[in-house]
Amino acid sequence: xxxxxxxxxxxxxxxxxxxxxxxxxxxxxxxxxxxxxxxxxxxxxxxxxxxxxxxxxxxxxxxxxxxxxxxxxxxxxxxxxxxxxxxxxxxxxxxxxxxxxxxxxxxxxxxxxxxxxxxxx
Numbered sequence: 001x002x003x004x005x006x007x008x009x010x011x012x013x014x015x016x017x018x019x020x021x022x023x024x025x026x027x028x029x030x031x032x033x034x035x036x037x038x039x040x041x042x043x044x045x046x047x048x049x050x051x052x053x054x055x056x057x058x059x060x061x062x063x064x065x066x067x068x069x070x071x072x073x074x075x076x077x078x079x080x081x082x083x084x085x086x087x088x089x090x091x092x093x094x095x096x097x098x099x100x101x102x103x104x105x106x107x108x109x110x111x112x113x114x115x116x117x118x119x120x121x
Contacts, residue, residue: 013081017074024070031063061106068099 039056046052072095079092108114 009081013077017078017082020070020074020077024067024074026067027070028063028067031066032060035059035063058110061110065103065106068103072096072099 035056038059039052042052042055075092075095079088
């Protein structure tokens with residue numbers, strides 16, 4: 001690759017990483033704020049209930065899952081386009097493994113069953 005082309009790719013990759021990380025963080029924050037205010041409003045109107053608590057947790061979990069997807073995408077771009085070394089690939093593997101475990105655990109929390117055990121519609 002020529003130096004000029006590599007610089008363009010690097011710049012685009014860095015902006016993409018920044019954008020995806022910002023989106024991931026923003027999505028988690030917005031979903032958290034929305035779920036909190038929405039459910040506080042319901043709590044004030046209807047009072048406490050077990051269903052309200054589960055609804056709140058489900059809304060938070062959805063926001064976290066969506067935000068994690070953007071953060072994983074940013075990590076992949078960072079590793080492949082910016083820091084392609086054995087150490088960075090290993091770190092990416094650990095990060096993706098942890099985030100995949102979190103996604104799996106949150107999905108189980110939301111649905112109450114393992115993803116491969118979901119009832120067919």
